[in-house]
Amino acid sequence: MSSDPTLSERRVRHFRQVLLWPLQLVPQDDQMHAKPWERLAAGGPWHEVVDEVVGGQCLQERHYSEFVTFLPYVQRFLYGEARRAPDDDDAVHRGSPMRVFRRHDIQAVRMVVHPGASPLTLKVEHVDLYFFYDLDLVLLNVEVSASDLPLALVQELMYRFGRGYPGGWQPDGTALHCLYDLEWLGAGGQVLARSDAQQRELFLAFVAEHRAPRIAAHWAFMLEPLVPDLSDRAGVLRYRQIEYYRMPTMAYLAVDDPRALSRADFVRLGLVTGAAGNEPALPYSEDYLGDFEARHCYDRFWSDAGSAPRTRYLGSGHSLVVVGDAGSHFFGCTERGVLAQFRHQHFLLFLIAHVQKAALLMYSDRLVDALKRLDVSDADSVKRFKRTIRRSFESFLRFTHRYWFHEISEQAQVRALFRMTVRHLELDDLYDEVKQRTADMNAYLDADSLRRQANTVVRLTVVTIFGLIGTITTGFLGMNLIAAADEPLGRRVWGFALVTVATVVLTAFTIVRSKRLSDFLDALSDERLTWRPKLGALIAVFRRSR
Secondary structure (H helix, E strand, C coil): CCHHHHHHEEEEEEEEEEEEEEEEEECCCCCCCCCCCHCCCCCCCCCCCCCHHCCEEEEEHHHHHHHHHCCHHHHHHHHHHCCCCCCEEEEEEEECEEEEEEEECCCEEEEEEECCCCCCEEEEEEEEEEECCCCEEEEEEEEEEEEEEEHHHHHHHHHCEEECCCCCCCCCEECCCCCCCEECCCCCCEEEECCCCCCCHHHHHHHHHHHHCCCCHHHHHHCEECCCCCCCCCCCEEEEECCCCECCEEEEEEEECCCHHHHHHHHHHHHCCCCCCCCCCCCCCCCCCCHHHHHHECCCCCCCCCCCCEEEEEEEEEEEEEECCCHHHHCCCCCCCHHHHHHHHHHHHHHHHHHHHHHHHHHHHHHHHHHHCCHHHHHHHHHHHHHHHHHHHHHHHHHHHHHHCCCCCCCCCHHHHHHHHHHCCCHHHHHHHHHHHHHHHHHHHHHHHHHHHHCCCCCCCEEEEHHHHHHHHHHHCCCCCCCCCCCCHHHHHHHHHHHHHHHHHHHHHHHHHHHHHHHHHHHHCCCCCCHHHHHHHHHHCCCCCC
């Protein structure tokens, strides 16, 4: 911690951190169920959350404010829709494509930030899993809270908490960038799971064997009965990492006087760089941070006026942070104020943006995996490749119409924060890239189908031309070359069989050599060629292939 007393005295009166970790579900039998949440076994730790907006008996005001914030098509995505009258036999709720499951056994988290530091216990507000119809994705959502913490400690928690596994180790074996120790606690304070980030050999051996990172033990526990794709354990659903191991994060900080925070403090909060240590300076160069306020700050409420004065929003795509005055009742109000907006409207806009990014990365990964499995010399492999690309193309179309939003709200604040998040995540460029790649794959399949159809037409044309010669020759003026009508039945049957076999053999030979016969017909029709190359094209029909 900083040795500067003025820095150490800065405190966060109320702190909340929200983690949102997108993971890709691994299809089983090369195809994922459209409703992956149905595979969660009953009686496990996860239980579906009945949405307060569409399923609650008494709608609370904060949920109503959440609902009306979004445009109608976003409302249908988040909450589904009802149809016709309540007493109609067909009056059912059209389910939302988003389904939420929650576990209640984890009540708190005990952390040790650095070696030798005192343990810190935070309340776990909730742990959720978000599933989406027709998307092989799941998003883990964890929200924790605490009160009266030093600002430097809050900066360290924001930086270190959301790490799926350690990024490395110091020479003394201490894990880099993550918490020194972490324990999930139950209702009675019992330890449910503990981090193993300090056990370097476990992570090194896993990467050496599987060429994939090992999920830390406390996060693997939280996701159970979902299991990592490369795990030896059986699981109802398997997942693998799709984004960076550092989880997207949101944070809410209520401080005594936001104006007392320095520019370096806001930079560290907005870019989630951790505490300053003994040198409270900018984490990066002044040239790099020259446009920080313009790019990363939403300062519409950064004034002394209004119901929540001196409120600043900071966003980097990876993070969304709000800092405000702890003395403002509206800033800390959980029903109508900024805290309620942070936990509902702002969380959902952050969720939508990261669902879009994760889905686009998933589609890109599908294309790479399909190409990796393609063996052009194996007919079955080619067929599987075509089916995979067709399914990806159809699924991408459904994603575009169901989940891809450019605007989610007409409220200025929500619209601005969503645009800032989307801009930093570069979603439009990513969407265009994936769309182009998917379209290129589909165009390749269409071109391949047309090529095969053209080859079939060529073969049929060649067979028809050479068959026409025999048809006209044997059927000229209806004459029979061999008058066998009065022959005995046995001889006529044998004659019919011989002619049939000869015709089948000739037709098969014509189909097998249709490409060469087509080349011969092209040469024969070319008036610029002399008889010698035309004769050579005819001879080539009967040569063996090399």
